[in-house]
Amino acid sequence: MERKLCKIAIASGKGGTGKTTLSVSLYQQLKDRFEGKIQLVDCDVEEPNDLLFFSSAKLISSRPVYQLIPEIDTGKCNFCRKCADYCEFNAIVVIPPAGFAEVNSSLCHSCGACLIACDQGAITEHPVSIGDISTYQSEAGDNLAEGKLKIGSAMQTMLIKELKKEDTAGLDMVIYDAPPGTSCPVVATVSDADYVVLVTEPTLFGLHDFKLMVELMRELKIPFGTVVNKAGLGDEEVYNYIRKEKIELLGKIPFNRDFASKYAKANLFSDIPGNILENLKKVADRIVDVICNEIEIPA
Amino acid sequence: MKEITILSGKGGTGKTSVTGALAALAESCVFCDNDVDAADLHLLFQPEVREEHSFASGLKSFIDISACTQCGICADHCRFEAIHVMENGEYVINPFQCEGCRLCERVCPAEAIRSEKSTNNAWYVSDSRFGQLVHARMAPGEENSGKLVTRVRKKAKELAKAEGADYIINDGPPGIGCSTIASLSGTDIVLVIIEPTMSGLHDAKRLVDLARTFQVLIFAVINKFDINLDITTVIEEYLKIEKISLLAKIPFDENMVKAMTVGKTIFEYRTDSEAGNQLKLVWNALKEASLTT
Ligand code: SF4
Ligand code: SF4
Numbered sequence: 001m002e003r004k005l006c007k008i009a010i011a012s013g014k015g016g017t018g019k020t021t022l023s024v025s026l027y028q029q030l031k032d033r034f035e036g037k038i039q040l041v042d043c044d045v046e047e048p049n050d051l052l053f054f055s056s057a058k059l060i061s062s063r064p065v066y067q068l069i070p071e072i073d074t075g076k077c078n079f080c081r082k083c084a085d086y087c088e089f090n091a092i093v094v095i096p097p098a099g100f101a102e103v104n105s106s107l108c109h110s111c112g113a114c115l116i117a118c119d120q121g122a123i124t125e126h127p128v129s130i131g132d133i134s135t136y137q138s139e140a141g142d143n144l145a146e147g148k149l150k151i152g153s154a155m156q157t158m159l160i161k162e163l164k165k166e167d168t169a170g171l172d173m174v175i176y177d178a179p180p181g182t183s184c185p186v187v188a189t190v191s192d193a194d195y196v197v198l199v200t201e202p203t204l205f206g207l208h209d210f211k212l213m214v215e216l217m218r219e220l221k222i223p224f225g226t227v228v229n230k231a232g233l234g235d236e237e238v239y240n241y242i243r244k245e246k247i248e249l250l251g252k253i254p255f256n257r258d259f260a261s262k263y264a265k266a267n268l269f270s271d272i273p274g275n276i277l278e279n280l281k282k283v284a285d286r287i288v289d290v291i292c293n294e295i296e297i298p299a
Numbered sequence: 300m301k302e303i304t305i306l307s308g309k310g311g312t313g314k315t316s317v318t319g320a321l322a323a324l325a326e327s328c329v330f331c332d333n334d335v336d337a338a339d340l341h342l343l344f345q346p347e348v349r350e351e352h353s354f355a356s357g358l359k360s361f362i363d364i365s366a367c368t369q370c371g372i373c374a375d376h377c378r379f380e381a382i383h384v385m386e387n388g389e390y391v392i393n394p395f396q397c398e399g400c401r402l403c404e405r406v407c408p409a410e411a412i413r414s415e416k417s418t419n420n421a422w423y424v425s426d427s428r429f430g431q432l433v434h435a436r437m438a439p440g441e442e443n444s445g446k447l448v449t450r451v452r453k454k455a456k457e458l459a460k461a462e463g464a465d466y467i468i469n470d471g472p473p474g475i476g477c478s479t480i481a482s483l484s485g486t487d488i489v490l491v492i493i494e495p496t497m498s499g500l501h502d503a504k505r506l507v508d509l510a511r512t513f514q515v516l517i518f519a520v521i522n523k524f525d526i527n528l529d530i531t532t533v534i535e536e537y538l539k540i541e542k543i544s545l546l547a548k549i550p551f552d553e554n555m556v557k558a559m560t561v562g563k564t565i566f567e568y569r570t571d572s573e574a575g576n577q578l579k580l581v582w583n584a585l586k587e588a589s590l591t592t
Contacts (some may be wrong), residue, residue: 013337015473016311020498046474047308047505048497088358088400111400112378151508154445154477161380180310180473181336182439187395204559205315205339212337216439220395235560257526264496264527 006173006292009043009193011172013209014178018229018253019044022283024053024268026197027142029284030173036141037172043189044160044179045131045147048052052266057136057144065147065162066127067110067155072101075123086117106154130155143171160188173292182212187220195291196224197250197283204235207241214245224248226289227283229247230255249285300459301589302467303583304333304486306510308502310473311520312494316555318470319343319564321579321585323431327465330427331455332434333482334472335420335447343562346425346432354450355416356441358399366411370490372402373412395440417441422451424458431458445477452482466589475509483513487592488585491519492545495530500537507541516592517543524548546584547577 010023027040040164042050051057072083072092079096091107092114094100103114105128115123131149136142147163149156156179167176178189190196196217200210210226225248228238233255242249253259256273272280305321308316318340322330361520362373362382367390374382374390381396382403392403392412404412419438424431427531435447442467452469459467467488472478483489489510493503503519510517519538531548538545550573558568565575 014311014339015309015337016494046476046479047498047502049309049501052497052501081393086401086405109398109400110378111398111402112376113400113402113405116376116406118404141405149476151475151505152480152512154480155475156476157442181439183336183444184395184442185476187440191395203556204342208339209337212439212492219440233556257314261527263498264530266497 002294005168005171007176007193008173008287009176009190009196010199011178011186011190011196011213012180012199013182013213014201014206017199019177019180019199020049021263021268022199022227022229022253023175024050024200024289025280026284027175028174028269029140030287033284033288034172036143039145039168039171039174039256040177041163041166041174042146042177043160043163044177045149045156048146048148050177051136051144051146053268054136054138054142054144055266056140057138060135060137062132062134064129064132065159067130067158068125069105069108069110069128070103070114070123070125070154070180072103072142073122073124074099074101076120077101078120080117082117083114086113088113092148096242110158120283122214129210130189131159133166135166157188160185164192181215182206186216187222190222191220193201193222195287196222197287198224198226199229200226200238202228202236202238207238210238211241214247225250225286228252250286251279253279300464300467301488301592302469302486303322303488303490303585304482304490305467305490306482306506307473307492308475308506309494309499313555314492314493314558315339315343315470316565317492317520317522317578318468320566321468321577321582323564323566324579325466325468329432329433329455329459329462329464329467330430331451331467331469332432333448333452333478335435335437335451335468336444336472336478338434338436339436340432340470341425342361342563344425344427344429344432345562346427346434348423348425350424352422353418354420354422354435354447355418356420356447358401358414358416359397360392360399360403360412360414362392363411363413364389366409366448368409370408371407372408376406378401385423385563390564416489420447422447422454424454431437431462443555445481445583448478448481473500475505479506479509483510483515486515488516488518488588490581490585491517493519493534494523495519495521495527495534497530500534504537507543510574516586516588518588519543519545521548523551525550538541546581548572549577
């Protein structure tokens with residue numbers, strides 16, 4: 001059966017709410033329904049963790065991702081400072097009397113503006129690695145892609161964009177595990193998703209960050225629903241908010257010490273407590289209904 | 300004056316709860332929330348805002364369609380794929396994709412593009428029951444969180460100098476990207492909060508590797524250590540090899556969770572608790588260490 005590629009993203013403003021748990025578990029729930037034509041994409045490139053849960057997965061491919069950093073040839077440069085004026089990120093220092101012109105690679109966004117500025121042909125670009133993109137598969141039919149930011153690089157957003165360009169031929173669905181927060185790396189992850197699942201927890205911090213996420217989703221005009229993780233802990237406030245804002249509650253994952261310790265050991269595929277499994281199945285059903293069969297999406 | 304920054308790599312390991320507990324113990328201290336992307340410390344501090352400043356983050360460019368000749372030069376130059384052609388031939392810039400480099404503005408022969416600073420972000424100086432707090436609010440979808448971190452830290456330093464404070468305590472962001480880099484540079488001591496899960500350890504290792512590239516003293520705490528004793532042992536071994544001293548192992552304590560729900564620190568919620576006792580050890584060790592840095 002020919003299907004359009006469905007993209008769902010799992011996100012949460014606050015870290016540690018169970019994004020990875022839900023991504024990995026939902027992947028597992030949806031795998032059979034999509035006859036294995038589904039990939040889990042770990043977009044939390046600063047701290048990618050999904051792979052830890054697939055101990056038998058083997059590396060299939062790996063490629064480095066480069067950022068282009070300009071270099072100034074002071075032999076050709078006439079120290080006009082035009083490039084420094086063009087650079088909106090203060091990455092270029094030109095000191096005419098000293099005959100000094102240099103690019104600070106840690107500030108450079110690789111926008112290319114300085115190349116347009118220079119009429120002396122003094123600037124050329126050189127690739128510098130910002131991280132790797134790897135894919136993994138297991139005999140059980142698991143299919144993963146992961147971006148891993150090089151330590152010290154500040155180019156997480158660029159790496160995420162690159163990760164999302166990976167070949168999806170033959171896939172019916174991708175699940176993006178988003179980084180925490182609400183800033184540009186998150187936007188880069190969720191921007192083209194058909195549906196976003198916001199994971200939250202019933203705590204003071206959880207609710208605060210969840211509200212920021214809801215604000216972002218509405219600004220981006222992406223349909224979304226929510227899953228409350230660690231249900232039973234904390235208080236009722238988050239549910240009141242969900243009701244008031246008419247957000248679709250896809251499911252609740254009750255707090256369960258055994259499940260938490262399974263997560264700790266990176267084992268989420270066997271002996272899942274019954275009430276958690278039931279809820280995961282419900283969330284998976286709803287996702288298939290809502291986005292993949294294009295049943296009307298609640299606003 | 301010494302600057303102590305609390306980080307974890309992984310989110311949700313209890314950074315803010317630990318910061319809150321240290322705040323209740325510390326005297327002569329200015330506090331700073333470096334997690335500008337999901338700023339939570341103010342929920343605990345319930346500060347009274349004394350100053351509010353807007354923070355102009357990056358630029359965003361806009362196309363004036365009445366001046367645009369639809370030549371497409373801007374879109375060819377944009378490296379962020381932020382410029383899109385609509386079905387009716389109009390060119391638009393998606394503000395969420397725009398990096399604010401102004402290259403399109405400079406190459407546009409019709410001068411149809413202008414750029415504006417986004418002023419959606421704000422930072423605050425506040426008074427609280429623990430002392431002064433510098434914090435920020437970043438609008439969702441914004442970039443340049445690193446610069447905002449640098450801004451709030453600079454202010455915290457000024458305040459600490461002015462009042463002769465002994466310490467600045469920074470509640471850091473998760474991850475190891477630009478805002479973490481901005482939190483690490485120039486700080487004296489880093490306290491890494493690790494939770495005993497495979498992910499917690501994996502992320503803490505990446506953070507330690509990053510922190511090693513700065514001139515900082517690194518200490519660690521294992522939070523909720525008793526939720527998984529096997530992994531706690533693995534973490535202890537890792538710390539030993541890395542020669543990072545483990546200041547405390549904090550047990551999982553329902554009082555910590557309950558204190559948070561009502562916006563209190565553990566010490567305000569319960570005068571006597573095992574988690575609290577461990578946190579006292581942490582603060583004493585940090586004080587001692589700051590004498591030697
Ligand atoms: S590529 Fe852009 S950010 Fe980098 S130095 Fe040139 S103008 Fe500055
Ligand atoms: S624009 Fe070219 S010539 Fe002018 S300072 Fe920059 S590199 Fe040198």
